[in-house]
Amino acid sequence: MKRRIFIERSALAALGTSMAEVVFAARIPEGYLPLFLQDQDPFKLFGKDKEMTVLNRRPWNIEAKAHLLDDAVTPSKFMFVRNNGLIPQELDADSWTLTIDGESAQQKKVYSLDDLKTKFKQYSYRLTLECGGNGRSEFNPPAKGNQWTVGAVSCAEWTGVRLRDVLEDCGIKTDAVYVAYYAADLHLSGDQNRDAISRGVPIAKAMQDETLLALKMNGNDIPKVHGYPLRMVAGGWPASASGKWVERISIRNKVHDGAKMTGSSYRVPCDPVAPGAKVKDEDMCIIESMPVKSLITYPRSGAILEDRKLGIRGHAWAGESEVAKVQYSIDFGSSWQSCKLEKPVNRLAWQQFSASINFPKKGYYEVWAKATDDKGVTQPMVLPGWNPKGYLNNACHRIAVKVT
Amino acid sequence: MTDHKRFWRRERIVYRILIVICTVVLVVALIGGYILSECEPKEESAVPVEQQEYSMDGVENGIHQRTGLIAAEGLNETIVNCTSCHSADLIIQNRLNRDSWASTIRWMQETQNLWDLGENEEIIINYLVTNYPATEKGRRENLKNVDWYKLEE
Numbered sequence: 001m002k003r004r005i006f007i008e009r010s011a012l013a014a015l016g017t018s019m020a021e022v023v024f025a026a027r028i029p030e031g032y033l034p035l036f037l038q039d040q041d042p043f044k045l046f047g048k049d050k051e052m053t054v055l056n057r058r059p060w061n062i063e064a065k066a067h068l069l070d071d072a073v074t075p076s077k078f079m080f081v082r083n084n085g086l087i088p089q090e091l092d093a094d095s096w097t098l099t100i101d102g103e104s105a106q107q108k109k110v111y112s113l114d115d116l117k118t119k120f121k122q123y124s125y126r127l128t129l130e131c132g133g134n135g136r137s138e139f140n141p142p143a144k145g146n147q148w149t150v151g152a153v154s155c156a157e158w159t160g161v162r163l164r165d166v167l168e169d170c171g172i173k174t175d176a177v178y179v180a181y182y183a184a185d186l187h188l189s190g191d192q193n194r195d196a197i198s199r200g201v202p203i204a205k206a207m208q209d210e211t212l213l214a215l216k217m218n219g220n221d222i223p224k225v226h227g228y229p230l231r232m233v234a235g236g237w238p239a240s241a242s243g244k245w246v247e248r249i250s251i252r253n254k255v256h257d258g259a260k261m262t263g264s265s266y267r268v269p270c271d272p273v274a275p276g277a278k279v280k281d282e283d284m285c286i287i288e289s290m291p292v293k294s295l296i297t298y299p300r301s302g303a304i305l306e307d308r309k310l311g312i313r314g315h316a317w318a319g320e321s322e323v324a325k326v327q328y329s330i331d332f333g334s335s336w337q338s339c340k341l342e343k344p345v346n347r348l349a350w351q352q353f354s355a356s357i358n359f360p361k362k363g364y365y366e367v368w369a370k371a372t373d374d375k376g377v378t379q380p381m382v383l384p385g386w387n388p389k390g391y392l393n394n395a396c397h398r399i400a401v402k403v404t
Numbered sequence: 405m406t407d408h409k410r411f412w413r414r415e416r417i418v419y420r421i422l423i424v425i426c427t428v429v430l431v432v433a434l435i436g437g438y439i440l441s442e443c444e445p446k447e448e449s450a451v452p453v454e455q456q457e458y459s460m461d462g463v464e465n466g467i468h469q470r471t472g473l474i475a476a477e478g479l480n481e482t483i484v485n486c487t488s489c490h491s492a493d494l495i496i497q498n499r500l501n502r503d504s505w506a507s508t509i510r511w512m513q514e515t516q517n518l519w520d521l522g523e524n525e526e527i528i529i530n531y532l533v534t535n536y537p538a539t540e541k542g543r544r545e546n547l548k549n550v551d552w553y554k555l556e557e
Contacts, residue, residue, distance in 0.1 A: 058491040140541040144508050147497040188489040189517035259515070301547065303555035311557075366547065382543040400550045 046225045049077040055146045059083035059188060059196075060225070064151035066397065067300035069315070072345075072352055073126060074154040076223050082131050082152065083225075084260060085196020086186040088245055093221075093229035098166075098213070102180070102250030106171025113229060116213065119169070120161035125210045126349035127235030128155045128317045129242055130290050132266050135393025138383055141276045143390025150295060150397060155315065155350040158233045160214035163249070164207045172203070172251055179206035180256035181232050181243030198258025199266065201234050201241050202288075203251075210235055210348050213246070235348035236319040238266055238287050238391075261286070268387040275386035284388075289319030292379055293394040294326055294353065294371040301399035308359040308403055316341070316371035317350040324374045326353040330365050330401075333381050339369070365401045472496055478531025481524045489516060501538040505529050 042062060043050050051068055055061040062081040069078060093113055101108040111119070131152035136143055167179065180200035187194040205211060212233045214222060222228040227244030234241045240260065250256075260266060267284035269277075294316035303310070316323040322344060327336040339353040359365060372378040379396045462469035466476075471483060471492035486495060489512075500508065506529055512518035521528060 054493070055497060056491055056493040058489075058493075138541065138545070140543065141501065141504070142499045142538050142541070144498055144500055144504060146494070187517070191517050194517070263511075263515075299555055300551075300553070302550045302552045304552055305555055307557075310555075395544065398547055400547045402552065 046081060047077055047223065048081070052078070052080075053149075053151065055148070059085055060087065061146045063148055064154075065300075066150050066295050066297055066314075066399070068297075069151065069153070069295060070297040070313070072155070072315075072350075073218060074156050076156070076218065076226065079154040079156060079226065080131065080152040081225050082146075082239060083185070083196075084240075085188050086190075087225060088184040088186065091184070091224060091228055091245065096229050096247075098230060098246065099248040100166060100170045100251070101248065103253040104173040104176035104251040105167075106173055109170045111166070113215065116161050116166065116230075117215065120165045122159055122161055122215070123209070123212065124157055124159040125212065125235065125346045126155050126157050126344075127210060127212075127233055128153065128290075128348055128350045129233070129235060129239040130154075130293070130317070132238030132240060132287050132290070132391045133389070135395070136390035138393055138395065139386060139390040140383070141386075143388060145390065152239075153293075153295070153317075155317070156217050157219065158212055158214040158231075158235075159216040159219070160212040160231075160233070162209065163211045163213050163232065164209075166213060167206065167249075167251060170251075173253070175253045176203045176251050177254050178202055178252040178256040180250045180252055180258055180261075181246045182248040182250070182258070183243050184245040184247050195259040197240060197243070197260045198256070199240050199243065199261050200250075200252075200256045200258070201237060202255075205234055205237065205241075205288075208234075210346065213249075236289055236317070238290060240266055255286070264389050266391070267389070268385075268391055272385050273387070277386075277388075279388055287391060289321070290317075291384070291392055291394040292316075292318035292321065292323065292371050292373040292377055293397075294323075294369045294379065295397050296367060296369050296399050299399070299401075303399075304402045304404055305359070306404055308361075310357045310359070310367075310401065311354065312339075312357060312367060312369075313352065313354040314369060314397075315350040316353055316369075318371065318373035318377075320348070321373040321375060321377075322347075323351050323371045324376075326351075326369060326371045328355050328357070329368045329370070330357060330359065332366065333368060333396075336370065359401075359403045362403045365403065366398045367401055368396045368398050370396045474535040476531060476535055478527045478534075481527045482531050485519075485521055485524055485528060489518075495532070495536065499536055499538050500532070502529060502533045504538070505532045505536075 042054055048062060051065060053063050055063060060081050060083050064078050064080055096113050098111045131148060133145055134148045134152035136145060137147035137149050178200055180198060182198050185196045187196045214231045214233045217226060222231055230246050232243045232246050263281050264284050266287050268287060269279045270283055270285040273279055294314060296312055296314040298313045316326045326339040326341050328339055329336050339355040342352040344351045370379045379394050381396050383393060383395050463475040466474060468475045468479060473479060473492050
C-alpha cells in the first residue's frame with residue numbers, strides 16, 4: 001500500500017514533465033487521487049441531477065435550483081453539497097468509531113456504529129439544513145466565498161440516535177457549554193494536523209429531541225458526500241453545524257474554538273453595520289438559528305402563460321421557529337395575498353405553501369413570496385443587513401412570469 | 405614478486421575496498437531516501453516548487469481552457485499560487501475589490517496554509533482586481549437570465 005503511494009507520487013511528479021505539472025505531488029494526502037485522475041463527472045460521482053449547479057470542483061460545492069426543490073422531502077439527487085475540505089476516500093462503517101470526550105464529559109467513551117444502534121433508540125425527523133451562505137451572490141459589496149444563489153437548502157428525513165442520549169450515557173458535567181464535532185474530511189492543503197472544519201452547537205441545542213447522530217438519510221445509508229456513515233444533524237441552524245463523517249464529539253466547557261468557529265467564519269456583526277464596513281473579529285457573533293425564508297418551487301421562473309390562472313407552491317422555514325403565514329405579491333410588494341400553509345410534519349421541518357393566482361391582464365409579472373414566523377418576524381424585500389461574509393440572505397424569493 | 409607488482413596488488417585492494425564502501429553508501433542512501441520520503445512530515449509549510457509557463461497552454465477567446473481563468477498578465481502566478489488547494493472556480497465566481505482580495509489572501513495564509521507570496525502578491529492582486537473586480541449590484545438586482553418557456557398545465 002505504502003509502496004503503491006510512493007510509486008504514484010513519483011509518477012505524479014513525473015507527469016509534470018509531460019503535461020500540467022502537479023506542483024505539490026509530494027503533498028497529496030494518502031489515498032487522495034488528484035482531480036484529473038478522479039471521475040470528473042460530479043453528477044455521476046455523487047448521484048446528482050444534471051440540472052444542479054457546480055460552484056466549485058475543489059472542494060466540491062454544488063447547489064440546486066429553486067424548481068428542483070419541489071419535493072416535501074428532498075431526494076439526495078437535489079440536495080446541495082457544501083464542503084470545506086476534501087471528502088474522505090475510505091469510509092468503513094464496520095470499523096467506524098465515535099469517541100465522546102471533552103472537558104465537560106464525565107467519562108470518555110468509544111462507540112462502534114453497532115453500539116449506537118443497539119444501545120440507543122432511533123428517531124426520524126425531517127430537518128431543514130440551509131448553508132449559512134445561501135444567497136451570498138446577491139450581497140453588495142460582494143462577499144468572498146462560494147456564490148450561492150437560492151439552492152443551498154434541503155429538507156431530508158434523517159434517522160439516527162439522539163445526540164442527547166449518547167452524551168448522557170457518558171455523563172455531562174454541569175459546566176458544559178458547547179458540543180463540538182471532529183470529522184474525517186481532510187484540510188484542503190492536505191495538512192493532516194489541521195481540521196477542514198470543526199464546528200458545533202451550544203449544549204442546549206445539542207440536547208434538543210431533534211438533534212441527531214444520523215445513520216440514515218431518506219431511509220437509506222447516508223450518501224458518501226453527505227456524511228456517510230455518521231452525521232451530526234442540527235436542523236434549523238447553519239448546515240455547517242451538522243458535521244459530516246463525524247468521528248469525535250467533544251463536550252466543551254467553553255464556546256468551541258475549532259476550525260471555522262472563530263474569526264469571521266459563520267459569524268455576523270453583533271451590531272448592524274453599513275454595507276462594506278470593516279468589522280473586527282471580536283465584534284462578530286456566531287450565527288445560531290437561521291432566519292425566516294421561503295422558496296417558490298413551482299413553477300420554474302420564466303413561465304409564459306396563455307391563461308391568466310397560475311397555481312404556485314413552495315416551502316417556508318424559520319430556523320428554530322415555525323412559519324405562521326406565507327403571502328405572495330404580483331405587484332412588486334404593493335399588495336399581498338395569503339397562501340395556504342401546511343403545519344410542519346415535525347419541528348424544524350420546512351412547511352409547504354400553495355396559492356392560486358389570477359393575473360388581471362397580460363404582461364410581465366414577478367411573483368414574490370414572503371414568509372412570517374410565529375414571532376411576527378418577516379422576510380425583507382431587499383437584501384437584509386450587510387455582513388462581511390455574506391451570510392443570512394433571506395430576501396424574498398422572486399420568479400418571473402409572462403401572461404400572453 | 406617485484407616491488408612494482410606488489411604496489412599494484414595493494415592498490416587493487418584499496419580500489420576494491422573503495423568500491424565496496426561506495427556501493428554500501430549508495431545502497432544505504434537509496435534505502436534511507438526511500439524511508440525518509442515515506443516518513444516525510446506532511447505538515448511542513450508549503451512552498452511553491454517551481455513555476456511553469458502556463459499562459460500559452462490552451463487559451464481560446466481570452467480564456468485559459470484548463471482552468472477557465474481570464475488569460476491576462478499575472479495568469480501564471482495566479483495559477484501556480486492559487487489553484488493547488490482549491491480549483492479556479494472559486495476565483496472565477498468571486499468579484500472583489502483590492503482590499504477584499506488582499507484580505508482573502510491573508511485569511512488563506514492564516515488558516516489554509518497558503519505560503520508567503522513575496523513579490524508575486526502584487527502581481528496576483530493586480531490580476532484579480534483587473535479581471536474579477538467588484539461590481540455595483542445595489543440592494544436588489546433585476547431578475548436576470550430568465551429562461552422563458554411556455555408553461556403547459
